[in-house]
Structures are given as structure tokens and as C-alpha cells.
Amino acid sequence: MSRPFQLRGSLSPGWKIGLAAGAWVLFFAIWHSLAVSGWANPRLLPSPLAVCRALAELFAEHGFAKDVLKSLNRVLLSFLIATAVALPLGILMGSFSVAENFINPLVSPFRYLPAPSFVPLLLMWLGTGENQKIALLFLGVIWFLITLLMDNTKAVRIELIETAQTLGAKPAQILRSVIFRSALPQYLDTLRQMLAVSWTYLVIAEIVAATDGIGAMMMRAKRFVRVDDIMAGILVIGVLGFVLDLLLRGLRWWAFPYLRTGKET
Amino acid sequence: MPPAALQINDLDYRKQSPEVADRFRRMKERPVVLSVRGLEKTFDSHEGPVTALKGLDFDVYRREFMCVIGQSGCGKSTLIRMLAGLEYPTEGEVLLDGNPAKGPCPDRGMVFQAYTLFPWLTVKQNVMFGPKMAGRGGVELEQEARQWIDMVGLSKFENSYPYQLSGGMKQRVAIARALANQPRILLMDEPFGALDAQTRCQMQSYLLQIWQKIDITILFITHDLDEAVYLADRILVLKANPGRIDEIIEVPVPRPRDMDQMISPEFIATKHRVNTLIHPPTEDPKEEKLSIPRLTPVGDDVD
Ligand SMILES: Nc1ncnc2c1ncn2[C@@H]1O[C@H](COP(=O)(O)OP(=O)(O)OP(=O)(O)O)[C@@H](O)[C@H]1O
């Protein structure tokens, strides 16, 4: 039963979908009425429909699909590399205090260095090519990724590890069959959240010396004050990020049937 | 209940019927599975070293059911964790079949108070975990796992996940999982502590049935008097600060046990004895009275 107005009340799926749709309808309605009311310059604030038209045009006439694929490729490739580095480190650091106390003093302060501040360095070291962009995206997530994956590893209940020990599991077996396996859903959650962060660095990577990608298109559009194109770019980034998020949520649901109840044991 | 208290003092928990005495004589002829020699544990805490256990010496015989009882904080968990190899003794040693037992090993199975089933594994996979770690597998292992699941009465749930089970069922699976490793001794740290009273009684009778059916020695920690007397051959009573053995009581209640024996004179006498050991009569009776001011109007007395 739905109790929408109770403290911590529960909602039926119908209510949830209705509320989410309502929020978006409200958003577009306000946007649309602002754009058509003449309150703002239509060149600086095109209506939602104008943005959709611009988007269709971008895909149809300006080969935007290639830009989108390029951006997607950059985000996914850099994130794959970051995961490949961070996951083993996080597991090691979360399982062995020696590893934590050796690596964390390095990783922890690096989290406070904004990745974009490395752009000048990266441009000098790696040039303006693909490597520079991948490196920036990598730097944007790697430190947080290591820290969060370590925390996920540490959150594995000690009782489960001790149980495995009393059942005769050796340390390597415990690492694989208990610690990694137990934290896997949490790893996936961390990756999903950091992937969203990765998209925020994409635009920064692509507005500096880039010729292709969604960000580069938006910088070109800015020169011609094509606000509708810029907004179309933002829209595409939003949709891509959201779809990836949904995919990862779906993967979590499919891969971990034992978590579908909502309550965790 | 003053009349009962009067009778209790007349009863002697050391008086054993010939059958019971014979049982204990036979038990002590059996080989010693677990022996504890001069066991001591000191923790380093913020307020300096804390001696949790000191100078523990006792033997557990093959197929014995021993209960360990004592006040909260007297070192019961510390003791069983050392026996399981999860904690290292500061002094002394643990011998299993005469050999020093160091570190965790599948020959000492453990059931914890907290639920420790692996949530990502089904009941059957949980039960097969130990043997799998030892490199076993195949149809034969699955059949064996089914037998253990059968023994704890959960055949219908072999493919269920732990979240689908009640607390009592989870602990039954945990017992089956520990037994599937065929340990020499089963260590249990308040395994039924989180269960409601009714489930708890059920679990106790399940455990006794299992213990009768297979060749297993059990060391069982509890802080519940009835549970200890109902289950145990012998009860090891611990004293606190530092934790040490107060007395090892031979329970004179005959086997097989059932709940009706809980009002038998032997049962009550034993329980009374354990109770006086754990809660010694205080010298100053005022100590236990709380000084709460009266906050209710006069005239609605409840006592
Ligand atoms: N890791 C530790 N570090 C410091 N002190 C500890 C540690 N573990 C236990 N102790 C201390 O050792 C004593 C015995 O603890 P233990 O958990 O063995 O008691 P217990 O008899 O199992 O209590 P309970 O009935 O509450 O489970 C306590 O005083 C406790 O504070």
C-alpha cells in the first residue's frame, strides 16, 4: 500500500513512475514557457523543441554520431584502464594493512588535486592527441576509485572471513571466494557512481585541443552562438550517462539475485 | 517461590544415579579430543593490558557435549576463538588429539552467534564451501551436501538463498556447513543467542538429535542456564576478571533428554548450583536495589 505523505512511507511503482514523469514534465513545461514567453532571448534560450530539432540536424547532417561514439569510447576506455588499476589495488589495500599503509598516504592526498589542473602538464607530456584525453579522464577518477574500492573491500564482514578460515579456506581462496565475491555488488555500485564523474571530465578533456567528440562539437557551436547545438550536446551526454547507469543497475539486478529483496543479510 | 528455594538447598547436584555415573565413567574412558593446557590471553587495550583468561586447564572427551557458561565479559568468546585458532593464546596451548592446534583448521568447525552464511551462495553451495576449498567437487560432494542438509531438515530449501530463511534455519545451515567438513570438534559460540525462545528450544532438540546421530564432540557456549543444563554432559563454569575455571559440573540429568526433565530434581539442583556460581549472593543486598523516586500518584499500587 502506498503511503505517500507519511514519514518514510513506502510508494507503489505506479506512484514512483508518476512522480518521476511529473518532475520531467514540469521541467520541460517551465523551460518551454520561459523560451516562448519572450522573457529571454530565444537565441540564448531555445525551446525544448528547437533543441530536439537541432539534435536531429546534428545527427543527420553533421555526422554527430561519430562524435558521440568517440566520446563514448574515451569515457569507457579510460574507465576500463582506471578500473584495471584501481580494483587490484583496492582489494589489496582493503585486505592487507601493509598495502593500505604503504599506498594510501600517496593516494589520499592526490584526491585533492583537481584533475583539470594537470591539463597543461599532460599537453606537454602527451601532446594534443588521444592519449592526453584518456590520461585526463583516468586522472579524474583513479584516486577516488582506489579509495572507494578499498572501503568496499574493508566493509566485508569479518565474520564471513573468519567463517571461511574455520572452514579451511586459505588466504588466496578467501581473497577470491569470500572478499572479492562478497564485495562485488558494492564494487559495481562504486564503478557506476564514478562512471558518472568520468562524464564530467569528458567535456573538460574535449574542450581543450580536440577536433572530435561531443565537447569539441559544443565548442564549435559556441563560436557561432548555436545555443541549441550546445544544449543538444548536453542532452546527449545526460542521456548517455543515464543509460549507462541503467545498464549497470540492470547488471547488478541480474547478477546478484540474492540482493533483490532490498534487505541484505 | 520460597518453597522451591527451600527444597533446592536439600538437593545435591553431585548425586548421580548409577546409570548416569556409569555414563560419565564410560565417557572418561574415551580418548581426549581437545585439551587445553595453561591457556592464557592478555589483550592490549587503551587502559593497558587486560587479562581476559588465565590458567585454563581442561579436557574434552570424544563425543562429549560440553557447555561453557559465565557472565558477560568473562572470556567465553575469547576462549572459543582461541580453540578455533582465530585468536592466539598469550600463554599455554590447545591440543587436538594430542597435537598442538595452531591457527584455523577445518578439523575444528565453528558456528558463530551472528549469521555467517555466505549470502551469495545457496544453502547447498554454502554447505559445500568447506569441501570445495579442500579441492573436492562433483556429484559425490553434492550428494553428501544433500545428506547434511537433510539431517538439519532443510531438504526443501537446498536451492534457497540465506535471505529466504528464518534465523533458526540459517543457524541449522551453519551447523550443516560446519559438519560437512567432518571436524573433530564443533565449536559453537552462543549459536542460538539471537533466536526467540520457542525457536531456541526447537534448535536445542535438533542439536541433541544431530549429536546423537554422528560422531562429533561439541563445545557449546551459552549464558542461558536452562540451555546449558539441558544440553551438556559437563558444564564448565567460568569466573570473571580474569576469566578462569570456577567449576566443571557433571550434569546428573539422564539421557536421552527432553524438555519435561526441566522440572526434575536433578535438573533444578544443577541449575541452582550454576546460578549460585554465576550470580554469587551479594554481601550488601542494597547494591541491587535501584534508587528510583516514586513518580506515580499514591493509590495505584501494583505490588
Ligand atoms: N580484541 C580485544 N581487545 C581488547 N579486549 C578484548 C578483546 N576481545 C575481548 N576483550 C576483553 O576480554 C574480555 C572477555 O571478552 P569476551 O568477548 O571473551 O567475553 P564473553 O564471555 O564472550 O562475553 P559475552 O557473554 O558478552 O559474549 C572482556 O573484558 C573484553 O572486553
Ligand SMILES: [Mg+2]
Ligand atoms: Mg561472547
